Amino acid sequence: MGRNNATMMSISRCKFEVALEDTTIPELPRGTLLYGFWPTASTPTDLKLKRGSPEGHWIETSEYRQQLIPLYNRYTVTPTSNPISDLTALNPLSDSAWDELDRMAEYVFSSDPTQPPIHPLGNQPGLHWTLSDWDLSSAVVVNWAASTKTARVFSYYLSRKSGSSASLGLLQVTSAVSRIEEADRNLATSVPSKVVGYGDVGSKESAEWLASRKASKIVIVDFGGRGNALDHTLSLIKNHAGLQHCKVVIVKVGNEQKVYSMEEMIAGRAAMEELGKVQSNTSGVQDTILESVGPEAYFAMRGAQWEKWLDDRHLSVPGMQIVFGSGVSGGWDRLCHGQVRAEEGLLYKMQ
Numbered sequence: 001m002g003r004n005n006a007t008m009m010s011i012s013r014c015k016f017e018v019a020l021e022d023t024t025i026p027e028l029p030r031g032t033l034l035y036g037f038w039p040t041a042s043t044p045t046d047l048k049l050k051r052g053s054p055e056g057h058w059i060e061t062s063e064y065r066q067q068l069i070p071l072y073n074r075y076t077v078t079p080t081s082n083p084i085s086d087l088t089a090l091n092p093l094s095d096s097a098w099d100e101l102d103r104m105a106e107y108v109f110s111s112d113p114t115q116p117p118i119h120p121l122g123n124q125p126g127l128h129w130t131l132s133d134w135d136l137s138s139a140v141v142v143n144w145a146a147s148t149k150t151a152r153v154f155s156y157y158l159s160r161k162s163g164s165s166a167s168l169g170l171l172q173v174t175s176a177v178s179r180i181e182e183a184d185r186n187l188a189t190s191v192p193s194k195v196v197g198y199g200d201v202g203s204k205e206s207a208e209w210l211a212s213r214k215a216s217k218i219v220i221v222d223f224g225g226r227g228n229a230l231d232h233t234l235s236l237i238k239n240h241a242g243l244q245h246c247k248v249v250i251v252k253v254g255n256e257q258k259v260y261s262m263e264e265m266i267a268g269r270a271a272m273e274e275l276g277k278v279q280s281n282t283s284g285v286q287d288t289i290l291e292s293v294g295p296e297a298y299f300a301m302r303g304a305q306w307e308k309w310l311d312d313r314h315l316s317v318p319g320m321q322i323v324f325g326s327g328v329s330g331g332w333d334r335l336c337h338g339q340v341r342a343e344e345g346l347l348y349k350m351q
Contacts, residue, residue, distance in 0.1 A: 018075075025049060028077070034058065036075035049075070053295040071283035103285045104221070104253070105157030106305075109134050110165075116292075120251055122284020133249065136167040139217040140210055142233060144225030146172035146180050146195070147342035149317075150253065151223040155180075156309065156316045159189040166191050169213040173201050173229060176342035179319065186315035198225070202232035211242030218246045222277075224254040226338075230275075250277040257338050319343040 020032045021044060028034075028049070048062040052074060060073040107118045108129070119129035141158060145151050151172075159170060169192045174180050180195045194209050210218070218237060222230070230250075237243045252272065260268070272279070289298050313320075325331055325348040334340050 020047075027051075028058070033078045034075040035078045037072040054299050057295070057299070069281070069283035070287055103282060103289070104251075104280065105154050105161075107285055107289060108251075108280070109136050109158070109219075113165075118285055118288050120278050120280035120285065122281065122286075122288045124284065136161070136219065137164050138215060139167050139219050139249075140169040140171065140213045140215040141167045142171045142173065142218060142220045143223070144173045144220065144229055145223040145254070145256075146174040147176035148223045148254070149345065151221075152180075152183070152317050153309070154221065154223070155183075155193075156187075156312070159187070159191045159193065162190060167219075168215045169193065169210070171196065171206065171210060173198060173225060173233075174342070175226065179342050182318050183316050186318060187312060198227060198229055201229055202236045207236050207240040207243065210236075211240060215246060218243070218248050220248065220250045222250065222252050222254070224256045226256050230271075234275075250275055251280055252277045253280045257335050257340070259336050320345060322347050324349070 018034050018036075018038055020028055020030055020034070023030055023032070034047075046062070047060055049058045050061050051057075052059040056077045058075045058077070060075065065073055104120070107115070108120050110117070116123075117129045117131055117134045119127040121127055123129075136158075143151055143155055143158075146155060155170065155172060158167065161167070172180050172193060172195045174195065175198060177195050177197050184193050184195065192213065194206075196203070196206055200206060220230070220233060234248070237246060237248060255268075271277070286298075309316075320343055323344050323346050325346065327348065331346045331348050334346070340346060
């Protein structure tokens with residue numbers, strides 16, 4: 001049993017560093033930092049933890065938390081020698097994004113022909129995700145909200161697929177065109193890429209570029225595209241002779257950063273069904289992988305991929321800055337009003 005105070009929060013994906021104030025677990029002495037998901041609160045809370053696998057992983061087993069997705073109940077021990085103001089070693093911002101999107105690029109759209117397909121929600125009864133669904137060799141991928149943290153990690157892995165596992169092209173739609181173009185120049189790949197702003201996604205130039213890839217499928221991965229980006233993209237496909245034959249697959253990862261009215265939420269749910277969007281959920285995918293290969297093998301492979309990402313991070317996310325704050329209300333206000341710039345990651349200390 002451990003009691004904690006949340007000391008640090010990465011708003012980009014709502015991850016926390018929590019410090020144990022009191023503990024009955026010898027392996028977790030007072031002051032130990034645990035990293036994982038946590039509600040936005042600084043109130044001391046009792047944790048009921050058991051050892052997980054691999055070493056350094058702990059699972060929260062409190063009865064009231066068992067309705068949460070398993071990802072929210074997994075914590076890892078992190079170094080305690082780093083002051084809160086020196087977080088480059090902890091990498092909370094990129095880890096939070098990478099925690100989700102390496103699974104999308106590596107497992108949902110797998111490059112391993114021997115690996116069984118994994119649905120974006122994880123393999124569950126009634127969900128179907130076939131080899132033809134995850135095969136990108138005849139597809140062009142459209143990445144909406146390409147400057148978000150999660151979308152950048154997705155593009156990083158997707159553009160590094162090679163041979164028959166690579167897509168025919170990657171169209172990146174963003175409000176920060178110059179930043180994404182810089183990342184493309186820094187890390188050249190064999191996958192053709194084009195970057196456009198939201199106002200140009202429905203343009204003739206975008207249509208001609210998509211058609212030039214000669215794809216039979218267009219996979220739209222939505223990380224929270226702004227405004228009517230989807231309508232413009234679907235209209236472009238419908239009205240261009242070179243694209244009308246394409247199968248369209250829409251994977252929903254996130255939503256635009258804003259406050260939604262009840263009417264907008266209802267309309268969003270209706271659009272999910274009407275357009276056949278496929279919802280994505282990180283925890284379901286991870287659970288499926290863990291059942292298949294086991295935690296030791298999975299997290300060892302994940303750690304190696306993480307180190308590679310860190311080596312290239314300054315190239316793939318150029319200009320990224322950590323913006324520190326205290327308390328969380330100011331950070332949420334900026335997120336809700338779409339005021340967080342592409343090169344910013346918010347990190348808040350909670351007392």
